[in-house]
Amino acid sequence: QKEVEQNSGPLSVPEGAIASLNCTYSDRGSQSFFWYRQYSGKSPELIMFIYSNGDKEDGRFTAQLNKASQYVSLLIRDSQPSDSATYLCAVGRDSWGKLQFGAGTQVVVTP
Amino acid sequence: ETGVTQSPTHLIKTRGQQVTLRCSSQSGHNTVSWYQQALGQGPQFIFQYYREEENGRGNFPPRFSGLQFPNYSSELNVNALELDDSALYLCASSLEASGTQYFGPGTRLLVL
Numbered sequence: 048q049k050e051v052e053q054n055s056g057p058l059s060v061p062e063g064a065i066a067s068l069n070c071t072y073s074d075r076g077s078q079s080f081f082w083y084r085q086y087s088g089k090s091p092e093l094i095m096f097i098y099s100n101g102d103k104e105d106g107r108f109t110a111q112l113n114k115a116s117q118y119v120s121l122l123i124r125d126s127q128p129s130d131s132a133t134y135l136c137a138v139g140r141d142s143w144g145k146l147q148f149g150a151g152t153q154v155v156v157t158p
Numbered sequence: 159e160t161g162v163t164q165s166p167t168h169l170i171k172t173r174g175q176q177v178t179l180r181c182s183s184q185s186g187h188n189t190v191s192w193y194q195q196a197l198g199q200g201p202q203f204i205f206q207y208y209r210e211e212e213n214g215r216g217n218f219p220p221r222f223s224g225l226q227f228p229n230y231s232s233e234l235n236v237n238a239l240e241l242d243d244s245a246l247y248l249c250a251s252s253l254e255a256s257g258t259q260y261f262g263p264g265t266r267l268l269v270l
Binding site for chain 2: 051079081083089090091092093096135137139141142143144145146147148149150151
């Protein structure tokens with residue numbers, strides 16, 4: 048079992064719709080959770096982080112964390128073609144980073 | 159504010175050679191982490207440096223080694239290169255235990 052699992056996709060989303068990305072993790076001791084966006088050929092770019100159960104919103108992005116279910120998700124509202132990228136879920140056991148990444152979910156926003 | 163920089167951007171080596179990759183952390187950040195990202199996979203944690211000391215290591219063999227300098231810049235050294243070492247090497251900086259890491263543009267290494 049991989050430590051951090053994501054659906055590989057591609058997830059095809061019509062422009063203006065909501066993209067929903069899911070991530071599960073195996074280490075119950077995990078404390079920090081991150082979503083990164085990675086365009087093809089580029090390095091990961093931090094979108095959001097969340098440490099506590101519940102929802103956290105930042106602009107068009109909402110991260111949701113459920114530690115009991117070991118589940119973290121990312122919603123992208125009003126999806127735009129520029130949101131087409133691979134989204135990486137990352138989990139940290141402590142506050143120092145040392146992140147475990149999933150393989151990423153490819154999102155394709157179609158006009 | 160200066161972001162994370164890495165050099166070189168691309169590198170081609172042959173099997174058995176040694177390589178040194180360099181990273182300058184974001185202004186104000188004193189912690190540097192290195193990751194390896196193979197094609198189609200997520201980044202894999204190699205090690206982290208804080209105040210010139212190794213502060214954790216992932217599942218990588220000893221031929222992967224590193225350094226951090228007093229100005230918080232860092233080097234990743236890989237000895238006895240293998241074909242499977244071909245990957246994008248990413249450096250990320252953060253401020254101590256803040257956890258939030260920002261990545262540099264990466265160095266793409268090809269081992270022939």
